[in-house]
Amino acid sequence: EGQACGLVKNLALMATISVGSPSAPVIEFLEEWGLENLEENAHSTNLTKVFVNGVWMGIHRDPFNLVRTMRTLRRRDDISPEVSIVRDIRERELRIYTDAGRVCRPLFIVEDHELKLKREHIKWLQQKHKDPEPGPPIMIKDPQTGEESEKGPEPFTWHSLVKAGAIEYLDAEEEETVMICMTPDDLVESRLMRQGLDPRAESDFDPAARLKSVSTAHTWTHCEIHPSMILGICASIIPFPDHNQ
Incomplete structure (x- = not known):
């Protein structure tokens, strides 16, 4: 009777x-x-199939290095940060998505059990620009007036964190x-x-301390920006x- 039902x-x-x-730059890189x-190689069983936006483009013999290289390029902003790189080891498939409409969320990147986000990144975000480089100031010339002026510090924003390889956007897959x-x-x-x-x-157990879940896996690749972001x-x-109530 018109009740609100459903998911x-x-x-x-x-x-x-x-x-x-x-998708053309990604396909060109793969080739x-x-x-x-x-x-x-239609009947080869030990090769990995490569899909781009659901289209089977070909096969590859070294998917591990291919995925590692593509993720490095994505973290350097050579490939769009929205590109999704999914390797299904069990099915021997590598699925790459560049299409619109996928839900992505940002995560901190972890390498060797360390966050790629450093203190200077936080400092630059707070002051909204990088520290000026040491040495004589760089002069830039205005093409319209011809006047020279000192180049200001490089601005640092959220997208700069993505380009610096500290944060990565991942979709659900x-x-x-x-x-x-x-x-x-x-x-x-x-x-x-x-x-x-x-x-x-630890000998000094604090009963007032917040309880932590016992983690069984210790090979992390990413970290939540904050647990409430899920x-x-x-x-x-x-x-x-x-x-409980």
Whole structure:
């Protein structure tokens, strides 16, 4: 009788919708990077199929290095940050998406159990520009008036963090192929366990301290910007959502 029924989906905080980018540069890169023809290797079982936007483009013999190279290019902004690179090892498939309409959300990049985000990035964000480089000032000439003026510091914004390789946008399908820790504290624990130390073997137990979940995986690739970023705007304003009533 006109009741509100069905599934209501809320967009997570900080999530964005991909606007799409041309697939031609990605296909051109794949052809230069060892993409082989379909007809010649149609019956090979140990090769990886490469799909671009759902279209089977060819096969590749070294998918590990191909994925690593493409992710490096994406983090340097040579490939659009919205491009999704999904490697399905079990199915021997590499799926690349450049189309519009995919929901992506930003995550911190983790390498060797360390965040790629550094203190200087936070400092530059707060002052909205990078520190001026040492040495004599760089003079630039105005093409219209011909006057010379000193070049100001390089501006630093959210997109600069993405270009610096500190933050990466992942869509839902690529998110299933990575390991995401909730807080940087999980990285501290994994570093201690890597050194053979037990991070929970502390004599001074604080009963008022916040309980942490026991992490079983210690090979993280990404870190949440904040745990509440997995929620939508409606769920994030519920008071004490992790408590029973």
